[in-house]
Amino acid sequence: MAIFALSFENLYSPAMSQVIQNKSIRKIFRLLLAGMLLLSFSTVKANEEGGEKFDAGKMIVEHISDAHDWHLWGEHDHAVSVPLPIILKSEKGLHFFMSSAFHHDIEGKHVVENNGERFVMLHNHIYYAADSATAEGGYVTVNEKGEATNAAPLDFSITKNVFAMLVSIALLLWIFLSVAKAYRRREGMPPAGMQSLVEPLIIFVRDEIAKPSIGPKYKKYMPYLLTVFFFIWINNLLGLVPIIPGGANVTGNIAVTMTLAIITFVITTISANKNYWQHVFAMPGVPVGVLVLLTPIELLGVFLRPFVLMIRLFANITAGHIIALSFFSLIFIFGEMSTGLGLGVSVFSVAFVIFMSLLELLVAFLQAFVFTLLSAIYFGAAVEEHHHDHHDAHEGAHSH
Amino acid sequence: MELIKPSIGLIFWMSVSFFTLLFILRKFAWKPILNMLDEREQNIAEALNTAKKAREEMASLKADNERLLNEARLERDRMLKEARDTRDAIIAESKDKAQQEANKIMAQTRETIRTEKNAAITELKNQVASMSIEIAGKILRTELGNDEKQKSLVQDMLKDIKMN
Numbered sequence: 001m002a003i004f005a006l007s008f009e010n011l012y013s014p015a016m017s018q019v020i021q022n023k024s025i026r027k028i029f030r031l032l033l034a035g036m037l038l039l040s041f042s043t044v045k046a047n048e049e050g051g052e053k054f055d056a057g058k059m060i061v062e063h064i065s066d067a068h069d070w071h072l073w074g075e076h077d078h079a080v081s082v083p084l085p086i087i088l089k090s091e092k093g094l095h096f097f098m099s100s101a102f103h104h105d106i107e108g109k110h111v112v113e114n115n116g117e118r119f120v121m122l123h124n125h126i127y128y129a130a131d132s133a134t135a136e137g138g139y140v141t142v143n144e145k146g147e148a149t150n151a152a153p154l155d156f157s158i159t160k161n162v163f164a165m166l167v168s169i170a171l172l173l174w175i176f177l178s179v180a181k182a183y184r185r186r187e188g189m190p191p192a193g194m195q196s197l198v199e200p201l202i203i204f205v206r207d208e209i210a211k212p213s214i215g216p217k218y219k220k221y222m223p224y225l226l227t228v229f230f231f232i233w234i235n236n237l238l239g240l241v242p243i244i245p246g247g248a249n250v251t252g253n254i255a256v257t258m259t260l261a262i263i264t265f266v267i268t269t270i271s272a273n274k275n276y277w278q279h280v281f282a283m284p285g286v287p288v289g290v291l292v293l294l295t296p297i298e299l300l301g302v303f304l305r306p307f308v309l310m311i312r313l314f315a316n317i318t319a320g321h322i323i324a325l326s327f328f329s330l331i332f333i334f335g336e337m338s339t340g341l342g343l344g345v346s347v348f349s350v351a352f353v354i355f356m357s358l359l360e361l362l363v364a365f366l367q368a369f370v371f372t373l374l375s376a377i378y379f380g381a382a383v384e385e386h387h388h389d390h391h392d393a394h395e396g397a398h399s400h
Numbered sequence: 401m402e403l404i405k406p407s408i409g410l411i412f413w414m415s416v417s418f419f420t421l422l423f424i425l426r427k428f429a430w431k432p433i434l435n436m437l438d439e440r441e442q443n444i445a446e447a448l449n450t451a452k453k454a455r456e457e458m459a460s461l462k463a464d465n466e467r468l469l470n471e472a473r474l475e476r477d478r479m480l481k482e483a484r485d486t487r488d489a490i491i492a493e494s495k496d497k498a499q500q501e502a503n504k505i506m507a508q509t510r511e512t513i514r515t516e517k518n519a520a521i522t523e524l525k526n527q528v529a530s531m532s533i534e535i536a537g538k539i540l541r542t543e544l545g546n547d548e549k550q551k552s553l554v555q556d557m558l559k560d561i562k563m564n
Contacts, residue, residue: 065402066410087409123402155409162413169421176429183436188443202433222434223426231421255406259414318403 054336056329064249064321067124067160069099072244079104082244084163088126089154090117099157108140108148109133119153127152161256164248168235176230205229205372213376217383221376224267228260229372236317236364240357251367252317257310264375265306272382279381309374316367320360327352 062071070082083100092115101112108122111129118129120139127150129139140148158166175194182195191199205226210218235250250256278284280298282291327349335342544550 061402066407155407156412157409158413159407159410161410162417165414165417169417172421173424176425176433180429180432183433187436188440199437203437206434206437219434223430224422226430227418227422227425231418253406253410254404255410256414258406259411259418263418314404 054329054332056326056333059329060322060325063325064252064318065124066249066253068102068121068126068157069104070160070163070244077104084158084160086126086157087155088114088117088119089156090115090128092116095119095153107136108138111139117153120150122148125152126155126157160248161250161253164238164245165235165250165256167245168231168238168250171238172230172234201230202226209369209373209376213373214380214383218376220271221267221379224263225372225376228264228375229368232260232313232371233365233368236367237361239317239321240360240364249318249321251313252321254310254314257314260313260371261306261310264309264378265303267375268306268378268382269302271379273385275384275386276382305374305378309371313367313371316363320356320363323356324353324360327356 068086069084072080072082074080081099081104083098086095086097086099086101088095095114095117097112097114101114102121103110106121106123108120108127108129110120112119118139119126120129121127122138122140122142125148127140127148130141130150133139134141140150143149175198179194179198182191182193186192186195190196206218206222209229210222210225214221232251235256238246239249239251241247280302281295283294283298286294331342331346331349334345544553
């Protein structure tokens with residue numbers, strides 16, 4: 001939460017935040033350092049006892065992927081995690097149970113029976129359990145590519161990402177409903193408290209994103225642009241907070257970014273006027289011979305834009321998480337060689353992670369801004385009236 | 401690749417929760433907030449305009465005041481000058497009149513003096529004449545009281561006549 005608070009302070013008074021920043025950075029640094037030292041000690045010990053090698057790639061992918069429970073610490077039988085509800089749709093109907101029913105099993109060995117169906121979990125995917133166990137004791141058969149061949153039910157579980165997203169939505173609702181109330185209560189008065197924090201951002205979205213990109217029809221798109229901006233930003237920030245309910249990779253999940261990109265695409269397509277389609281299918285002032293080449297490219301561009309929107313957000317946020325986790329992994333990799341080496345590396349790793357976190361604070365805002373700006377530019381292109389001179393400017397903006 | 405496979409469950413929950421969020425915020429947050437912001441901006445613009453107008457009015461009032469003051473000052477100067485002129489004129493006139501009156505009085509006085517003097521002279525002459533006659537008469541009476549004296553006088557007179 002300290003990092004989260006820090007970002008708000010940064011937006012506020014520069015002189016004040018300078019003081020707070022220095023103090024809290026030092027505090028965070030000390031805390032993290034102490035925590036990391038302790039953690040690396042215990043892991044090194046555990047590894048010596050268990051003899052299991054630390055796999056950085058596996059650890060990182062596990063952290064940035066979605067999960068059916070919120071893993072806190074420990075491995076396998078010693079794991080401590082927050083159980084989350086599992087909701088499955090099979091041919092026999094809906095199935096509800098908590099993820100703790102699997103007892104932290106991710107190898108398809110523990111069968112859960114519910115409502116006449118048998119389920120197993122293999123690497124955070126839920127499959128129908130086979131009738132009998134394989135030689136290794138699992139109920140899932142795996143082909144040579146490592147993919148499970150079992151059938152799977154439709155999975156509508158409240159996963160880690162869904163849970164984190166719901167938390168972020170609750171946070172957004174709390175912030176903006178109370179701010180809206182403050183506006184009603186303090187009508188005609190200057191903003192105060194939370195109001196003065198979000199008002200510059202709302203005005204920023206309106207005056208720097210919506211108005212210049214969309215033009216006179218911007219008002220219709222303001223609710224979506226504001227919602228998407230704050231949704232992405234808050235989730236990006238929560239992703240930087242290392243403790244529950246932060247630390248999930250919501251905006252670094254392809255399903256989330258895909259949904260957002262599709263909404264932008266649908267709004268663009270619905271609001272597109274004749275001028276927009278004319279530019280796609282028959283660019284005015286272009287000879288027919290060139291149109292044969294240009295139209296497919298333009299048509300491709302229509303679908304490519306939301307696709308790029310999806311990939312950009314996903315890749316940026318996931319990359320941030322991967323980098324932070326990689327630096328932490330270094331501690332464990334060197335810790336396996338020798339305890340002293342791990343301790344030495346931890347100092348540099350933590351320093352780098354703090355540096356990266358500060359950079360990610362910027363990225364969190366930047367990606368929310370870019371997604372909102374590009375959405376606004378696409379809406380602007382869709383509702384733009386007949387103007388030739390503006391066309392080039394839009395094409396230029398697409399190559400962000 | 402696990403990472404780039406979107407899961408149906410997350411898409412479902414994402415759509416449901418995002419649209420709910422969008423709906424609630426649109427109705428209860430964005431609309432009132434944006435309206436309030438617009439309203440406030442309008443109010444500020446109006447207030448600024450009013451202030452500007454007031455300032456302009458003040459400036460024009462001040463100019464008016466200045467002009468009035470100048471006019472008043474000029475008027476005052478003019479009136480003062482007029483008063484001074486009138487005073488001077490009155491004084492001059494009074495002086496003239498006084499002078500004339502004085503001259504007149506002097507002239508009259510002189511005339512009176514002259515007349516009185518003439519009268520006095522005349523009276524004096526008359527008195528002197530009468531006194532002379534009286535004296536002459538007395539003298540004559542005294543001188544010519546006896547015959548001798550009358551004879552010598554006639555003699556004297558005759559002598560004088562002879563000379564002539």
